[in-house]
Structures are given as C-alpha cells and as structure tokens.
Amino acid sequence: MDLLSLRYFRAVARREHISRAAEELRVAQPSVSRTIARLEAELGVKLFDRHGRAIRLNRYGAAFLTRVERALDELDDARREMADAAGLDDGAVTVATETLLPLTELLAGFRAAHPGVTVRCLLSTPEVMRDQLRTREVDFCIASQPLSGPGLGAVRLLHEEVLLVVPVGHPLAVRERVTVAELAEEPFITTGTGHWQRTLLDRLFTGIGRRPVISCEGDEPGATHFLVAAGLGIGLIPALARAELPHVPLAWLHVDSPDCVRTLSLVRREDSYLSTAAARFRDMAAAHFAERPQHASMEDELRPSAGGAGRA
Template sequence: MDLLALRYFQTVARLEHVGRAAEKLRVAQPSLSRTLARLENELGVPLFDRHGRRIRLNRFGTAFLRRVDRALAELDDARQELDDAAGLERGTVTVAAESLLALTDPLRTFVPGHPLVDVRLSQASAEGMTEKLRAGDVDLCISSQPLAGNDIRSRVLLDEQVFLCVPSGHRLAGRGHIGLADLEGEPFLTTRPGYWQRALVERLFAKAGLELHIVCEGDEAAVLFQLIDAGLGLALVPSLGLRPETSQTVVWLDVDDPDCRRVLSVAWREDTYLSAAAQRFRDHVVEHFHAPAGPRSR
C-alpha cells in the first residue's frame, strides 16, 4: 500500500467520479482505475459500489476514507512542520472567503514583504468554506458567518455597520436613515443563497414580516454600485465598501435595526498544523483590521 494509491483513492472518494478525479490528478483514467483495483485487492474488500460509470463509496470505503484522511493530513503536517523548522522563508497559503474584497488591502501590504509565499484564493459560501477546511483544501477562511465545528477556531477581524445603498434619485435617498417597513415592495440586489448578504437580508425581512423581492443574484462586487445607480434595485452593503468613488453614484442610508451589521472573522482548524506562512498571513490580516483607521468618506 503506497502513498500514491492512498492519494488517488482519497481524490476519487471525494469526487465519486473516476473521470473527474483523473483530470484533477492529471493521470490517465485507465491507470487510475488499475491503481484503485490493486488497492482493493490488497485490502481484500471493495471500496466502491459500481453502477456502470457511476461509483459510490460503500461502507468499507467510508470507513477507510476516514483513516486515510487522518493519515495523509498527519504526513502533510509533518512535512510542513519540518520545512518551517528548517527556516525556509517560503510556503503556500490557501484562503477561502465569501468576498475577496476584504482581502485586497491586507494583500497589498503582505505580498511585497513575503515574495516567496504563494497566496492562493478561492471564493465560497460558509458551507463551502467549512467543507474546504474539513478536507484540508484551505488553511484559512475569511467569513462573515460562523463556521460550524468544535475544531474550528476564529478571531473577529471587524464588526461593522451595514448600510442600505439606493440610487441618488430614489424616493428614500433624502431620508438619511430608514426603517425596515420602508423597504416593503422594493427590488433588491443580493448574492446567491449561502452568502452572508443573502442571509442578512432574508433574516431582516423575515423579522419585519416583509416579502423579499430579489431582482438580481450575483457575486460581482465591482458592478454592484453600477447596477444600483442604473436603478435596478437596492442593496445592503457593509461599511468596508464605503469609498469616495461609490458615494458619488449612490446614496448610503442607515438602517434602523441593530442587527443590520456584519461580523468578519478569520477561521482555521485547531486540530491540524498551520504552516508558518499561514500563521504569518493570519497574523498580518488580524493586525491590518485591528490597526487604527482614518475616517471614511460618506
């Protein structure tokens, strides 16, 4: 039983698809299938139920995957720990976030000072980030929602107000602040389900007993203010997005509800080894958000 076979099995088990696993591993599908067959022969039990081209982990495979995940994670941690002990000023940091906008400023100051650290980013919902942490696919998560798990630790980066953004000519634009009842029947721009903006607006509308009317679901923060300015709808936006260029095209209004806030946190798994590079990046992000900030334009 060699490590390569175990890594092949782990990938196929997670995807439950030999073709996609072969593409991810960059190996020929017949070679991957032969490796799996040899592993099952060595173990003496089938690890998958096969139905034509479809495969599913069976009870033997499910039990074996738990052990393989644990063993490979220990080996990966050991290799990283030795690299860190040897003082290598390099490494890879993998980070998942609901919105990458929160990372742009910390990256602007981190990357020049750590030229040998490879930072890799991905975008995911809270559920997706939890899965990535569980699978060891990422080191850190930047989340605006709690990530479930007793082994997940987090630190608050930012507790900020969330504003309502409206077109400059909107009926509410001159109000300064609004109540939730003022939003009845208004079209809203928000994210797909699973992301914090969607969870927040659904929670606020449910509390007020209002029906939410969504006209746009998307993740392109760069075009959000253009869509608002075009009159398509309204949106809830955190104060982190409050910049001089956006305040000229849309109007930012206070929402008279104490729950209209966003808590941004960095999360990591406590039961796995966090590389020196990942620790440096985590600490840098914490320092960035905890540093005194100047006043924002509005």
C-alpha cells in the same frame, strides 16, 4: 499499500467518480481504476458500490476514508513543518473568502512585507469553505457569516454596520434611517443564495414575515454599487466600503435593525499545522483589522458623497 494508492483512493472517494478523480490527479483513468481494484483486493473488501458506471462510497469505504484522510493530513503537515524547519522556501498561503473587497489592503501589505510568500485566493461560499477546510485545500477562510464545524476555530477580525444604498434620485435618498418594512416593495440587487449579503437580506425580511423583491441576483458583490447607482434597484453594502466609493452617486442610510451588521472572521482547522507563512498572515490580518473601528456608527459620516451623491 503505498501512499500513491491511498492518495488515489482519497481522490476517488471524495468525488465518487473515477474520471473526475483522474483529472484531478492528472493521470489516466485506467491507472486509477487498477489502483482502486488492487487496494480492494489487498484489504479484502469492496470500498465502493458500483451501479453501472456510477460508484458510491460504501460503509467500508467511508470508514477507510476517515483513517486515510487522517494519515495523509498528518504526512502533509509533516512535510510542511520540515520545509519550514529546513528553510527550503518562503512558503505559501491559501485563503478562501466570500469577497476580496475588504482584503485588498491586507493582501497588498502582506505581499510587501513578505514578497517571497505565494498567496493564493479563492472565492467561495460558506458551504464550499467548510469542505475546503476539511480537505485542507486552504489554510484560512475569511467568512462574513458564522462558519462552524468539527475542529474549526475562528478569530473575529471586524464587526461593522451594513448600510442601505439607494440611487441619489430615489425617494429614500433624503432619509437618514429606514425600517425593513418600508423596503418591502423595493427591488434589491443582491448576491445568490449562500452568500452573506443574501443571507442577511433574507434574515431581515424574515423578521417582518416577508420575502425580499429581487431585481438582480449574482455572485459579484463588487458590482452592487454600480447597479444601484444606475437605478436598477437598492442594496446592502458594508459601512467599510463607503470610504472606497466617494465618487459613486449613492445615498447611504441606516437600517433600523440590530441584525443589520456583518462579522468578518478568520477561520482555520485548529488540528492542522500552522506554517510560518500562515502564522505571519494570521498575525498581520488581526493587526490590520484591529486598526479599523469595530461596529462604528456612521451617524457623522452619512453626508452627501462628492459629485452630488445626495443626502442621507
């Protein structure tokens, strides 16, 4: 039993598919099949149930996977720790996030401070994030909704109000506040199920026993304000984004609900090794968002945007 066999087994067990595991490992499929067969022969038990060309991890395989993941994770952590100690490179940080919009300044600042560190960003839903943390594909997840699980720890970065945005010609554009019930028939532009904007919207409407009317649904939250400004519907946007959109013709309103907020958290596996590069990123993220107002009221900021953005 060698490390290569264990890595092959882990890839097949996670995907329950020989061909996809081979693609991930960048090796030929027959090589993976032979390795799994040798491993099963050595252990004296079958690790997968086979039904034609389909395979499923059985109870022996599931028990073995738990041990294998623990062993390989420890070895990967040891490799990263030794690289840090030896100063072999400036390291790398991988971050999964639901949206890159609130991170642009942080990422730019980190790159300027640590130009030798490679930063990789992945766009993921919370469900995918949990799996990425479990498999140690990422060092951190930056989530806009609770992300919990065994061994996960979170640091709150930002707690802010989420505002309603409407086109400047909309009847609500002259309002300062609005209730959720008043929005029952309004078409919303939002993200797909699983993303924080959609989760928040569904939660607000559950509170009034209704479902929101969805006019446009997708996985690109950064396009919401453009679609709203074009008159295709209304949407929910974090208060933090308003300063970044001074010339977009929108009206911004408070929603009369204490739940209309977003909490941005930095999440990691607490049992994994924290590299020097990752520790620097964590500290910079905490310092960056500490400088921003937490859940600040926008009462004094809801004024017409430049270029005739309407009244709120």
